[in-house]
Amino acid sequence: MTVTTAGGWAGRTWILLVVLAGVLFLDGLDVSMVGVALPSIGADLSMTQSQLQWIVSGYVLGYGGFLLLGGRASDLFGRRRVFLWALAVFATASVVSAVVQVDEAIVALRFLKGIAAAFTVPAGLSIITTTFAEGPARNRALSIYTVCGASGFSLGLVFGGLLTEVSWQATLLFPGPIAAALLLAGIRVIPRSQRTPVRFAQFDLAGALTSTGALLALVYAVVQAPTSGWTSTQTIVLFVVAAALFVTFVAVEKRHGTPLLRLGILRSTTLVHANVAAAAMFGGYVAFQFLVTIYLQNTLGWSPIGMALGFLPAGLLVAISATGMDRVLARIGTPVLIAVGLTAFVVGYLLFLRTEPGQGYAQFLLPTIVLLGVGFALCFPAVNAQATSGVADHEQGLASGLVNTSVQVGGAIMLAVVTAIVTSSRAVVAPGALPGGVDTAIMVISGLSIVAMVYSVVLIAVKRRRRELVATD
Numbered sequence: 001m002t003v004t005t006a007g008g009w010a011g012r013t014w015i016l017l018v019v020l021a022g023v024l025f026l027d028g029l030d031v032s033m034v035g036v037a038l039p040s041i042g043a044d045l046s047m048t049q050s051q052l053q054w055i056v057s058g059y060v061l062g063y064g065g066f067l068l069l070g071g072r073a074s075d076l077f078g079r080r081r082v083f084l085w086a087l088a089v090f091a092t093a094s095v096v097s098a099v100v101q102v103d104e105a106i107v108a109l110r111f112l113k114g115i116a117a118a119f120t121v122p123a124g125l126s127i128i129t130t131t132f133a134e135g136p137a138r139n140r141a142l143s144i145y146t147v148c149g150a151s152g153f154s155l156g157l158v159f160g161g162l163l164t165e166v167s168w169q170a171t172l173l174f175p176g177p178i179a180a181a182l183l184l185a186g187i188r189v190i191p192r193s194q195r196t197p198v199r200f201a202q203f204d205l206a207g208a209l210t211s212t213g214a215l216l217a218l219v220y221a222v223v224q225a226p227t228s229g230w231t232s233t234q235t236i237v238l239f240v241v242a243a244a245l246f247v248t249f250v251a252v253e254k255r256h257g258t259p260l261l262r263l264g265i266l267r268s269t270t271l272v273h274a275n276v277a278a279a280a281m282f283g284g285y286v287a288f289q290f291l292v293t294i295y296l297q298n299t300l301g302w303s304p305i306g307m308a309l310g311f312l313p314a315g316l317l318v319a320i321s322a323t324g325m326d327r328v329l330a331r332i333g334t335p336v337l338i339a340v341g342l343t344a345f346v347v348g349y350l351l352f353l354r355t356e357p358g359q360g361y362a363q364f365l366l367p368t369i370v371l372l373g374v375g376f377a378l379c380f381p382a383v384n385a386q387a388t389s390g391v392a393d394h395e396q397g398l399a400s401g402l403v404n405t406s407v408q409v410g411g412a413i414m415l416a417v418v419t420a421i422v423t424s425s426r427a428v429v430a431p432g433a434l435p436g437g438v439d440t441a442i443m444v445i446s447g448l449s450i451v452a453m454v455y456s457v458v459l460i461a462v463k464r465r466r467r468e469l470v471a472t473d
Contacts, residue, residue, distance in 0.1 A: 003132045003141075016131070016189045017141060020124040021148035022182045023087060026175045027117045028152025029159060030094075031059060031411070034110075035289055036160030036304055037168040039297045044168065045103045050227070053290065053419045057219055057412050058107040060286070062114025063121075064408025065212030068260035071122035071401020072204060075394060076258070079123045079130070080190045086119030087183045094176030098169045106172070114408075118401075125400035127190065129388050136330065142388075143325035143381045147318060150380035153285065155315035157293075161308020207252045207260040214245035215409060222416040227423070262398065265391075270335075271399065273459050274387035275406040277338045280452030281379045283410030284345055284445040285372065287418040291438050292352075292365075299435060310365055317373030318380075325381045334386040335463070339456035341379030342449050344371045349446045353439055357432030417444060 003013060038052045074082045090113055097109035128145055132138040163170040221238035228234045253259040266272055296302040296310070328337070348371030355364040387403035418441035425437025 002130075003137050012189055013131075015185060016191075017128070017144060019182050019186045019189060020128060021145045023083075023120050023124055023179070024145060024149040025152040026090075026179055026182075027063075027121060028149045029156040030113065030117070030152075030175055031056065031286060032153050032156030032289060033160035033163070033171050033174070034059075035286075035293050036157055036307060037164045037171040038290075038293060040164055040168040040304070041106075045101070047103055049294065050224075050419055050423055051103065053415055054107045055110055056286070056290065057415055058110040059114040059117075060408045060411045060415070061212070061215055061219060062111040063117045064114075064405050064412055065215050066115045066118035066208060067122060067401040067405040067408065068211065068398070069204070069208035069401075070119035071126070071398050072258070072260050073119060074123035074126055074401075075398065078192075079127045080192055082119050083123035083127065083190060084183060084186055086116045086123070087179055087186065089113075090116035090120065091176050091179035091183060094179060095173060098173035098176070118404075118408075121404050122398075122401035125384070125388065125404075129391075129400070131191065134389070136326070139329045139385065140326035142385050143329055146381040146384040147321060147325055147377070149384075150318045150376040151315060153282075153376065153380075155319070157289070157311035158308040158315055161304040161306070161311075164304035204252070204256050204258060204260045207249055207256060210245045210249040210252060211260070214242045214249060215412060217242035217245060219412050219416045222413070222420050225420055260398075261402065262395070265395065265398065265402070268390075269459065270386055270389070271391075271402070273335065273338070273455065274383050275403055276455055277342065277379065277452050278383045278387070278403050278406040279410030280342065280448050281345065281375070281383065281410075282407040283414035284349065284449045285376070286411040287414040287445050288349060288352075288372075288442065290415055291418060291422070291441055295435060295438065300432065310361060311369055313366065314369045314373035314376070317370065318377045321377035325377070329381060329385055333460070334382040334389075335456055335460045337378045337382035338386070339453055339460060341375045341377075341382065342453040342456060344375035344378070346446055346449045346453060348372050348375065349442055349449065353434075353442055355434055357430055414445065414448065417441075 003009065009017075035056055038055065041047065041055065042049070042052045070082070070086070093109050093113045093116065097106055097113070100106060100109070125145070128141050129138060132141040159174065160171050163174055217238050221235050221242065224238075225232075225235045250263075253261050253263055293307065296307050297304070302310070348368040351371070352364065352368045384400075384403060388399045391399040421441040421444065422435065422437040425435075425440070427436030
């Protein structure tokens with residue numbers, strides 16, 4: 001049964017939305033929460049900064065590399081089945097990762113959790129878009145759903161700080177029991193859909209392997225380049241391998257009967273815009289968070305709980321916005337919301353560059369945190385609504401998988417880039433000042449966000465011009 005109204009939902013409908021939004025909240029939480037624990041993990045396991053970033057990158061690479069496959073799998077094998085099985089794997093990997101003490105094993109389990117999330121997210125989003133009719137009902141459901149995801153990213157720092165005070169293992173364990181509880185609820189409320197026979201040939205495994213392999217080779221090349229040299233044989237070979245795998249992926253998608261990515265869907269300018277904005281939004285945020293976490297804890301000596309409280313305003317802004325974002329989406333076009341949200345991110349990043357030794361929280365961090373909260377509250381729901389609007393039901397999994405792929409790929413690549421910039425820096429700075437290379441890295445993050453912001457403004461202008469031309473005909 002399709003929900004067509006924006007209000008008066010049955011209790012079962014609300015429980016369904018809580019399950020789906022709760023899983024997205026955990027996915028976002030997992031990325032940012034573990035980031036707070038990185039200094040503690042590095043100290044206990046003797047990991048370098050470039051090694052530590054793989055704890056985050058392992059998750060986002062598994063997430064981003066298999067999202068298209070996850071979206072396609074939900075369309076072929078059934079959204080309910082894919083969602084529940086992937087959620088069970090996520091819960092199990094969370095518990096196991098909290099008890100191992102080997103850095104390689106932790107990274108591998110993080111990669112596995114990312115793969116599981118790559119199946120739950122497109123399946124969950126397509127359950128929403130096929131349960132709630134396009135219009136007010138879907139806008140309300142999507143605004144609640146996506147704001148929960150944004151809240152996970154922003155509140156993850158708060159949860160991470162609180163849990164790291166107990167132990168860094170607690171940050172890895174925390175999502176497990178919650179995912180298990182959501183799994184039990186999901187078994188009861190997620191609707192069953194009619195299944196169609198599926199042949200293995202319909203499952204584009206070659207596309208998944210080549211796209212993920214290209215991402216892994218690219219990120220590894222960027223991370224290792226400061227050590228091995230940007231012109232070294234290893235770096236050049238890795239870049240060539242990444243390019244070759246990407247070209248192979250495109251060739252596979254053109255010839256496959258049921259490709260992971262139907263290339264024709266990229267003719268939609270609104271969908272492409274949503275994906276570019278998603279990559280810039282999350283890529284900039286996760287890279288900035290990594291830099292600030294290391295600076296606050298390692299340079300300024302902040303405790304994890306102190307950092308959690310410092311980032312709390314952003315999470316509160318995103319959470320408070322959840323109740324009204326459906327009305328905002330209905331009244332204001334998504335390109336406008338995306339442009340304003342990206343502007344807030346850019347201003348927030350650039351304000352942080354004013355940081356000097358001895359400044360108080362209200363001077364160097366609070367303005368940035370507030371602007372990041374505004375940016376997430378506006379951008380995240382708008383990006384998801386725009387990416388799936390007007391897409392046929394049978395391709396909702398593809399569209400939702402594509403936008404979330406852009407989110408995670410943006411995060412993996414930007415995190416690798418800023419890690420390489422900071423690792424390469426040999427600058428000597430005053431005590432308490434930003435570490436060498438951080439200012440350059442933040443300028444790169446800001447530049448990416450500015451490009452996406454300008455793209456949004458151009459798209460708004462083009463659409464307005466087209467409406468004027470139609471009105472005069």
